[in-house]
Amino acid sequence: MELTYGDVKTASDRISGYVRPVALAPGDAVPTTGSGPCELWLALEFMQHTGSFKARGARNFIQAHRDDGTLSDAGVTIASGGNAGLACAWAARGQGVRATVFLPTTAPTVKVERLRGYGADVRLVGTEYAEALAACREYAHSSGALLSHAYDNPCIASGAGTLMMEIHRQLPRLDTVVVAVGGGGLFAGIATAAHHYGVRTIAVEPENCRALHAAIQAGTIVDAPVDSVAADSLGARRATELALYAAQNYDVTSVLVPDEDIIATRQALWHDRRLAVEHAAATALAALTTSTYRPEPGERVCVVLCGANTDPSDLAR
Template sequence: MIVERPDIEAAARRVAPHIRHTPVLRLAAGEAGGLGLDHPVTLKLDSLQVTGSFKPRGAFNRMLAAAPAPEAGVIAASGGNHGAAVAHAARALGLRAEIFVPEATPAAKRALIEQHGARLVAAGRDYEAAFEACRARAAETGALLVHAYDQEEVVAGAGTLARELEADAPELTHVLVAVGGGGLLGGVLAWYADSGVEVIAVEPGNCPTLTVAMLAGRPQPAPVGGIAADSLGARRIGRIAFALAGRRLARGVVVADSAIAEAQRRLWRACRIAAEPGGATALAALVSGAWTPPEGARVGVVVCGANADPGEVAAPPG
């Protein structure tokens, strides 16, 4: 169950009419000082993607690869961003959508899902409970299940982000990416395989799915909590991402919630980029010093989500 570059190329052809080729922002050393960094950095702004996160890449690829969809339409479980992406993609393709979310999903993300025309169902305390309810409903209705992170088509779709990044910033030597269930990590690892680019996985200490799996030697239940739980709060790493990480990951690092919040604030103050906690998690590794680039490194950071209240992003600490 390994996704490869040809899978991502095929995904790019499918999804191109439906997604944005999002920009990169290159900050020279002087400009990066506003982020608290003393070296240049390149930001991949998939926070500017349709629905405010990278998720439509995988949602569209899954639906288009499975076409024609069943009469019952599509179904998904989500902490928020994936649900909005599935709802958007379904409406664009003329399909019905039903989205299951945890009861703690923020109101703004619920509203975004409903805004795109999906039927919203709140089920359970966390993503895993919502997914179990979703899976039971899919068996009942026959709807096409669009997994948030652990389907080949979803991972390949996420990999189109890395394909764009390589085209726009071929000079990069290191790429930092946030980890939840691992769909984005898996796609980035698949694209950069054997390229010489080192991929650094960054996860919140309160949602350490990758760390727990690596220590156990297989995906295992991990704690779920903290400020990034609504987007990175999978209970366990996906099988696809875990397999790819075992072969191709350069390093994984863990960051505190305080570092994530500080990365959010610095992105807003220095660049006027509004990122949700999950979207700022990769940058938090640099801001906090959890990962220090080697001399001469040319570093790229994926800003993967923007579904946050700008007033909260800009709020002072504590």
């Protein structure tokens, strides 16, 4: 299964004016392969509606089905660790559509409360995303609601890829984009657009939430363990076919970072910049601050900071 740049461009046209254009900020020095510095930028996508990039895919998904006449009277339903559900609820509310969101019982309270604030019918099922997904599918079958997905859908992935179009518009000479990976929706969209622009993609996962890395090693989609401080956003047991295709066919490097580095990077973002982000957002930057990925001197790198739906109470330590 393949996503195309045309899919991303269509999504960009469809959601234009409904999402916030990404803001970029210069990053601090990170280790490189030589004595000179690289040019580092941070894409502050956590400032997006609902606090994450997911708003892009959700708006694109619902609008595409509305345009095609396939939006059910029963509304839309989704299973989500939190951010995709928030985005779905936000996009649905903006178009007067009912949203029913299934989450595992382990979802952070801050996300559950925000979901209800968007008017969603929230249902907590199981302790892992897979269990919430099974309940969501059963509900869609019985109610007729339109089944969305947190990441495994071309509309969701192409909507996420619009972020790369905006980054490239501001940084046309970019060499590398660094992005955290869960199930692979954001990664697939970013890598597809990046390939079109001749930009390499660094896919970063926690050591014990490595669905894409495991699929690359196996050459096919496989089950992977879910055990990380960032599992609430990156805890997919399987990567998508769209993500694996992008990893196998584009200029992509897959790297892993330990939880302690993710935690330290999240703390540093708070102490150095007063940015309160999720562990998932810190995962991408951790690859550079801990030298898991070392840029070349002069390399132009942009790191996507993708989510801010977090409890900041543990940052002021």
